[in-house]
Amino acid sequence: MSTGLIIIGCLILIVIIVVQIGKVTDLAAKIRGEKEVQYETNRRGGSFMLLFLAGFLVLIFWSAWHYKNWMLGYGPHHGASAHGDELDSMFNVTLFFTGIVFVVTHIALFWFAYKYRGRKGVIATFIPHDNKLEIIWTALPAIVMCFLVIRGLVAWNAVMADTAEGEEFMEIEATGQQYQWLLRYPGPDGKLGARNFRLIKPGENPLGQDWMDDKNMDDQMPTDIVLPVNKKVRVRITAMDVLHSFFLPHFRVKMDAVPGMPTYFVFTPTKTTEEYRQELKKYPEYQQPTDPNDPASEPLWKTFEYELACAELCGKGHFSMRKLVRIVSEEEYGKWIKEQQPFYLSNVRGKDFDPRKDELLDVEIRQRKQDFDSSVDKALSAAKPEEKIIRLDHVYFETGSAKLSDLSKYELDNLVAVLNKYPKMTVEVAGHTDNVGDAAANLSLSQTRAKSVYDYLTGKGIAGTRLTARGYGQSKPVDTNDTEEGKAKNRRTEFQILTQ
Numbered sequence: 001m002s003t004g005l006i007i008i009g010c011l012i013l014i015v016i017i018v019v020q021i022g023k024v025t026d027l028a029a030k031i032r033g034e035k036e037v038q039y040e041t042n043r044r045g046g047s048f049m050l051l052f053l054a055g056f057l058v059l060i061f062w063s064a065w066h067y068k069n070w071m072l073g074y075g076p077h078h079g080a081s082a083h084g085d086e087l088d089s090m091f092n093v094t095l096f097f098t099g100i101v102f103v104v105t106h107i108a109l110f111w112f113a114y115k116y117r118g119r120k121g122v123i124a125t126f127i128p129h130d131n132k133l134e135i136i137w138t139a140l141p142a143i144v145m146c147f148l149v150i151r152g153l154v155a156w157n158a159v160m161a162d163t164a165e166g167e168e169f170m171e172i173e174a175t176g177q178q179y180q181w182l183l184r185y186p187g188p189d190g191k192l193g194a195r196n197f198r199l200i201k202p203g204e205n206p207l208g209q210d211w212m213d214d215k216n217m218d219d220q221m222p223t224d225i226v227l228p229v230n231k232k233v234r235v236r237i238t239a240m241d242v243l244h245s246f247f248l249p250h251f252r253v254k255m256d257a258v259p260g261m262p263t264y265f266v267f268t269p270t271k272t273t274e275e276y277r278q279e280l281k282k283y284p285e286y287q288q289p290t291d292p293n294d295p296a297s298e299p300l301w302k303t304f305e306y307e308l309a310c311a312e313l314c315g316k317g318h319f320s321m322r323k324l325v326r327i328v329s330e331e332e333y334g335k336w337i338k339e340q341q342p343f344y345l346s347n348v349r350g351k352d353f354d355p356r357k358d359e360l361l362d363v364e365i366r367q368r369k370q371d372f373d374s375s376v377d378k379a380l381s382a383a384k385p386e387e388k389i390i391r392l393d394h395v396y397f398e399t400g401s402a403k404l405s406d407l408s409k410y411e412l413d414n415l416v417a418v419l420n421k422y423p424k425m426t427v428e429v430a431g432h433t434d435n436v437g438d439a440a441a442n443l444s445l446s447q448t449r450a451k452s453v454y455d456y457l458t459g460k461g462i463a464g465t466r467l468t469a470r471g472y473g474q475s476k477p478v479d480t481n482d483t484e485e486g487k488a489k490n491r492r493t494e495f496q497i498l499t500q
């Protein structure tokens with residue numbers, strides 16, 4: 001506040017001084033004659049021009065030198081991607097030529113202003129046209145521009161190339177939204193699932209993933225970008241509302257995120273976060289504490305993180321579109337990616353808005369088969385007959401009926417596979433009920449249910465001689481019938497391995 005007042009005060013004073021000088025000059029002119037005063041002003045003005053030129057150039061070169069280790073492309077900030085150094089070198093070549101032009105034109109500008117100031121008895125020469133001059137200042141920039149543009153085109157084609165057929169790479173996706181980046185990883189199948197903007201629903205389905213597409217089932221939405229070093233990455237870039245820009249400054253990656261027009265960028269990170277920190281550590285600038293007010297805080301190099309920023313001014317929360325990027329070893333990446341839960345399984349599965357809640361997913365089917373096979377293996381190696389009993393947890397009947405529900409077939413098919421694998425195995429299929437209702441009715445229901453399973457298995461080609469079906473009704477409870485939970489455990493279908 002007080003600084004502001006001082007600045008305003010200074011400005012007012014400067015205006016007053018300028019006005020006063022003007023008045024004095026007017027007065028002096030009247031005394032000494034207009035012309036003389038004009039020449040004197042020209043001389044003083046010209047000298048100021050030279051002084052300004054010197055100060056200006058010194059400041060430019062000093063600041064470039066002084067801050068170079070903070071700038072991308074200089075000091076520790078080599079590109080952290082395979083194409084990064086090529087872009088930096090292009091920048092430097094361009095800077096070299098434009099730097100020469102910058103210095104020469106500024107010297108010429110201010111020097112001429114001094115040299116050709118209005119002087120007594122000197123009249124300007126009139127040059128209407130000069131062919132030599134025209135040719136030189138057209139040809140020279142043209143040649144330099146050609147060189148820059150051709151090199152730029154070659155680099156552009158290399159940097160912007162998409163992945164080639166059969167090439168190994170991983171694909172992730174970044175979607176810009178006011179004001180955050182939504183990241184998506186493909187999961188174990190390596191494939192990103194389909195999206196449809198009509199399916200977007202905040203909270204439930206932020207990206208509009210089509211849950212009927214199996215490729216979406218394992219897609220993860222991590223909070224940070226974590227990538228293995230030296231692996232080619234293709235980033236799909238989209239936006240949901242306005243223009244954003246996917247910017248990874250340390251990797252020299254920048255691509256617009258445009259609603260309705262998917263873009264991409266392919267790059268290969270070549271330096272882990274830790275390696276970059278070690279680079280920074282060599283420079284005194286990065287030995288300073290991270291928090292300037294706390295000298296005991298960690299040095300800057302140690303807290304360094306790569307970042308993803310939005311490089312398009314997209315609204316008032318634009319600044320908050322920042323995410324951390326970590327580049328790690330292949331091994332560390334493997335560990336991290338295993339911890340990332342599929343968005344569908346942790347946020348959608350089984351909820352009211354899950355369009356597949358009545359359906360068994362491949363991943364669940366695989367899991368159940370694994371569980372089933374391992375309990376069969378356990379039973380096969382068990383000694384006691386009661387340890388050879390395996391519950392068919394996922395065999396369901398319609399209430400009060402012996403009709404198998406559709407979802408039972410997965411578990412029964414697992415049993416068929418086991419019986420085919422062990423051709424000498426014989427089993428007893430047993431039905432059990434809780435104690436609700438009439439005991440005789442329960443007995444008969446359990447018998448028909450066991451028979452249903454028997455029929456299913458023989459229908460799949462298992463010889464009837466290897467199977468017995470028996471109903472036990474409520475006679476063999478495994479838990480109390482006093483609680484709902486216990487009753488549910490007692491209503492069961494199981495099979496016992498008799499010979500193997």
Ligand SMILES: [Cu+2]
Pocket residue numbers: 176177243244245310311312313314318321
């Ligand atoms: Cu943005």
